[in-house]
Amino acid sequence: GAGVSQSPSNKVTEKGKDVELRCDPISGHTALYWYRQRLGQGLEFLIYFQGNSAPDKSGLPSDRFSAERTGESVSTLTIQRTQQEDSAVYLCASSLAGESSYEQYFGPGTRLTVT
Amino acid sequence: AQSVTQLDSQVPVFEEAPVELRCNYSSSVSVYLFWYVQYPNQGLQLLLKYLSGSTLVKGINGFEAEFNKSQTSFHLRKPSVHISDTAEYFCAVKMDTGRRALTFGSGTRLQVQP
Numbered sequence: 001g002a003g004v005s006q007s008p009s010n011k012v013t014e015k016g017k018d019v020e021l022r023c024d025p026i027s028g029h030t031a032l033y034w035y036r037q038r039l040g041q042g043l044e045f046l047i048y049f050q051g052n053s054a055p056d057k058s059g060l061p062s063d064r065f066s067a068e069r070t071g072e073s074v075s076t077l078t079i080q081r082t083q084q085e086d087s088a089v090y091l092c093a094s095s096l097a098g099e100s101s102y103e104q105y106f107g108p109g110t111r112l113t114v115t
Numbered sequence: 116a117q118s119v120t121q122l123d124s125q126v127p128v129f130e131e132a133p134v135e136l137r138c139n140y141s142s143s144v145s146v147y148l149f150w151y152v153q154y155p156n157q158g159l160q161l162l163l164k165y166l167s168g169s170t171l172v173k174g175i176n177g178f179e180a181e182f183n184k185s186q187t188s189f190h191l192r193k194p195s196v197h198i199s200d201t202a203e204y205f206c207a208v209k210m211d212t213g214r215r216a217l218t219f220g221s222g223t224r225l226q227v228q229p
Contacts, residue, residue, distance in 0.1 A: 004158070033216055042119070042205060042219035043159075050215070059216065091158070102147055102166060102209060104217065106159040 002026065004107035006092050012113045013082055021077045021110045025094030032075050033104060034067055037089045046090075049075060050097070082114045117142040119208050121220035129228050130198055136191040136223045138180075138206030148189040149207040149217065150180055159205065165189065176200065201227045 005024045013019050025032050030051045035043040045059035049069040060066070064082075069075040079086055089111050093104040120139045128134045140146060150162040163174025170182040180191045189206060203224050207217040 031215065035216075035219075040124075040221070042121075042221040043207075043217070045216040045218070048216050056216070093159075102149075102164065103161055105161075106151075108156075108158040 004092055004094050004105050006090075006107040006110050008110060009108065010111045010113075012115060015084060015114055016081055018078065018080045019082055019112060021079075021090050021112070023075045023077070023092030023094075023107060025073070025075070025092070026105055028072075028096070029094035029105070030072050030097045031095045031104075032069055033093045033095075034075070034077050035091045035093065036061075037091055037109070039088070043091060046077070079112075082112075084114050087112055087114045117146065117208055117210055117218050119206050119218055119220035121206055121223050123223050124221065125224045125226065127226045127228060128196055131195045133194050134192065134196050134200075134225065136204050136206075136225065138189045138191065138220060140187050140189065140206075140208045142187075142208065142210060144210050147209045148180075148182060149209070150174065150178070150189075150191050151205045151207060151219075152176075153203040153205065153222075155202070162191070162204070196225070196227050198227050198229060200225060 007022045032049045034046040037043045047067045048056040064080045067077045089109040091109045093106045095104045148165040151159040153159050163172045165172045165182045173179045178193050203222045205222045206220040
């Protein structure tokens, strides 16, 4: 079946502009995660959605970052007034509930470059 | 807070040689452990995971890892590597309570040379 998809695959934007990144999780996966991967570094957790529960936003680095998810479908990550330090690959993952939630399936990522 | 350390940023190895990629973690509670692989221009793929039971875990593509609680390690091994194993490998940890997100190490780039 279809995996996690993300769009766009690449985004170049000017400093100060807003950007919106999209994630389509695997159908039936109730949990959705956003991570950020800076060059040469591991993945940093940003935000987690589980069903209709309040999202875990503890990883968002500043109030310029926000994310939404409608039900158990698409999620969008928005970065306002982008800065050069926001340049990174943004990865989305989804998983089932319960113990199966330990296995997260990742999308190919969106490479964001802020000039 | 938990953390994951992958001491080797790059590991060059010749084809058909054995390899070990090191991973150490710190956590005050029980954890679940994972290795992910990222091939060039692709997303992360789960190689193997340790949730409970046998401390030796076998994964895809001939990889295995051993959970050592006393040394807080989860090293990844393969007895004979192929050129196609060239990729970035990430160790990740999840606590058995609280936040469901994974904590990742900084990654190890495995470069298999002919």
